[in-house]
Structure formats: C-alpha cells, structure tokens
Amino acid sequence: MSVDVTARPAALDDSARHPVTPRQRPSAGAVARRVWASAWPKLLAVGLVIGLWQLVYLSGWRPEYVLPAPGTVFVALADMVTTERFWQAVATTLQRAVLGYGAALLIGTALGVAVSRIKPLRMAVGSLITGMQTMPSIAWFPFAILLFGISEQAITFVVILGAAPSIANGIIAGIDHVPPQLVRAGRMMGATGFTLYRLVILPAALPSYVAGLNQGWAFAWRSLMAGELLVLIIGASSLGANLEFARQLSQADRMLATMIVILVVGMIADGIFSAISRRLRRSRGLAIDD
C-alpha cells in the first residue's frame, strides 16, 4: 500500500487550517522590518518621557542641582560607564543578584515540589507561601540586620525571602493545573512515581514555573536594590550604594544615570524571561500570536 497521506484532500486532513511557522530563514530586510515594527512604539514612549522631562526641567520647577536636564544625565551616564568603579559596582550587584536568586531558585523549587506532593505540608504552609508574597521584602531588613549585621548575608537573606515564594507558587500552581487526562495517559503507558513526574507532570507545569521564575526575579531585584540602599557595606561599591552616595553628595545627574542603569538591567532580565516564556507557549500552541 503506498497511498500518499500528504496528498489527501483538505476535508479529510485539514492540516492547512493550522499553518506552521515556516522553517526557512527570513531575509535581512524582513528581520529589519520586524525589529522596527516592534521597536518604534517603545522608542516613541522613551522619546515622550524624555521630552516631558525636558519640559519640566525648562519650566524651572526645581533647580538644576536637584532635577538636571536629560542631556546632562546622559552625559553623566556616558562618563560613568567608562569608569572601572562603575563596572565594579555593576559586578558586585549582579553577583549578589545571581547568588540570591540562585539560592531562591533551589529553595523555591524544592519547596514547591514538596508542598505539591505532601498534603499535610500543603495544609501547613501552602497559604503561608502565598502570604509571604504580599509581605514587602523591605520590611524584613531590620530583622535581617539584627540577625546577620551589616553584611552580604543580610542582603542575600532578604533576596531569597523575596523571590523564593513566587518561584514556589509558580511550580505549585503549575503542578495543580496539569490536565488530569495527561496524567492518566502517562499512567496507562506505565509511568509511575518519579518517572511520571519527570516525563509528564514537570514538563506540563513548565510554563507556570517559568512565570513564577519571572515574578521571582522581579521581587529579587527589588529586594536587592532595597538592601543595597539600606545595608551599606564599607568598601563594597554597588548600584544601590552608588545611588545613596550620589544623593548624599547631591550629584543628581549621577543618581539619575544610576537609576537608568538599574531600570535597564531589570528590563533585560525581564526580557529574557518573557522570551523564554513566549517560546514555550508558542511551541505548545498556547501563544496569542503577535
């Protein structure tokens, strides 16, 4: 028998109804058009904000040493990024972020899997984890400073407390919402226990887990900035510390330039998570296409 299925009429196998993204590489022009199409609204928004800022500056509402013009700030930013001190500060901050977030990732994931598997544990701490998410992490700092002193540990402690509950919640929600028929199908094929988790439940929970990771990152970044403002460790320059020093020295331009850096770092990380999440959802046919 050699019937060509691909040649079947559309009424029988309506694969045409679900167009598949073409696999061939798009041309450079097409790429440029796509980048431009997604970039211009953002550029316009940035332009509007800068324009508004310039207007407020020109109105003379606040003196220049408090609210400098955008141009002054961008010059300060350009100067700043050429100094070694700045990159040291960035390195310190990112190192703390990676350490704290990495620890939160391990703890949150382990906690999430444990809570979703063990019923008494869920009853005991399930709502507590959700509650923890609503607690502003900055409120932990006085306690963290008492426990660990003015130290790296105090900052890491609060970053973990900020991020881990979101990560745990993401995986718990993901596991809770695995379609039961997929679990049934897995069981019928002979998957049990850990194998069922590895082959069915965890992959099915992945999109929700990634959403939790994204939210966890946002909380980690906020906690870290709060920590760097509050816990000033002598000799360690960081983005948060630079912000505080610039304020104390009345260097408004440097302060705003640092704020821009903090915003950009946060946005880059968020962009990475969003891209992973979009890819995951698209590959499963869940994405609302652009």
Added chain:
Amino acid sequence: MTAVLEAAAPRALPGGAAVRLTGVTKVFASGPRQVTALESVDLTVHPGEFLTVVGASGCGKSTMLNVIAGLERPTAGRVEVAGRVAFMFQDATLFPWLTARQNVEVALRLRGLPRRLRRARAEELLDVVRLGPAQDKRPHELSGGMRQRVALARVLAQDASVVLMDEPLGALDAMTRDHMHGELERVWSELGLTVLFVTHNMREAVRLGDRVVLMASSPGRVKLEQAVDLPRPRVIDSAEVAMLAGSLTDELRAEVAAHVR
C-alpha cells in the same frame, strides 16, 4: 506494506478469551448517594475481535473500560486480561510539549526500549498510521484526525494485545471520522489486535464491530449482544449498516425511555 509489527497471534486467557469480565460490579460512594455504575457485568472479548460497546451516556461504558484498564478497582467480580492493555481516549491526550514522534517515543521509553532504537521504531509506527511526513510537528499543529493517528501510533508503541478505545473519534467531523474508521480497521486487521471500542454512535458501532454490545443504564449492565455478520469493509451509510443500527437503536430507545422519568 512491510511487516513493521509482526501480526503476532493474539494472546489469550485459558479458555480462549482476551478479556473476561465475570460478575463485575462497581459501586461509587456509599450510603444514600451511592451509585451503581456497573451491576454484575459478564462479558467476553475474543482474541483478535473488534468489539463495540454502545449505550446512553452514564451507562457505565467508561467505567467498564477503566475497570478493565486497572484504573479503577471493581467492587465485586473478576476481571481477567490477556497481556498488556493500552488506552485510547476521546481527546488524543498527546503531550503538547513533544512532537508527534517524541510522543510515540515516550511510550517506547516507558516500555523499556533502549534509547538508540526508539527513534527508528517511532518512525516506523508513524508510517503504520500514515503520519510519517508530519512526525516533527507538535500536537497543536495537527488536525484532530492526525492527532488521533498519533494517539493510535502511541497505542501500538505500547505493544499491548488489548486496546481499549473510549469514543476516540467522537470529537471528529463526519468526513474525518469516516476516513479514520477505515484506518482503524486496517491497522486492527493487519496487526491482529483485540479492540474494545466504546461509542454512543450506533452506526459507528455496526460499521466497526464484529460484535455490538448494548448497555443499559442505572445500573449499568449488558442488555444485548449482537453479532455483525456484514462483510468488510463496510460503508457507514449503506442500507445494511443503517438497518442493523436502526433495529439496535430501537432496543436502546426502549431502554432509555424506561429510565427517563
């Protein structure tokens, strides 16, 4: 067609059956809210037989399949199955994060096939259900009929001797379903499978079954067994299929009327 799956002689229980239910009763809950889904059901499926089961919704058809599959334990009675059981659901229940081929590979992996053999084997099975060209697509890129083909390939990958099908074509449009009937029949006869196929579509039951079992509801029990002696391949719109389906539907109608108050 090359013999991808050698049509092994279907496995049988002592006494010659592939599946045997003896006095199977299934009661859910207890007390005043107790529901008897199955009441002393006796049923024998012969090796290599295509048995279709028809009944009104809620007659315990699905419960019966679940009991045979071992997903639920009968309250009383005995369930015997020769060899492994595979299940095909109404929803294809493919894993959306895997391609068609990888979905089949999961079944092969769970059966213990070494990694290096899985890919080629999955490709062979997808060729059996004539889905080779679409093996790298993900479930959402496939039509309903193609998804059920993958589900069928996955069933074959489990190397089961008995295949339970719970309205597997119920969600398809009439044209696709008609086409899938032919495919199902072809794979079944080529591979010598034993199939227990549940549906609420009488013509479908007559179109496919060597034997049709009518089930009565509340409590679920076997009301009638009817051999279908029409030659294959049958045409679902033919007068013979329609006539037999009509007379069986009359039986079922009387049954339903007795229960709708």
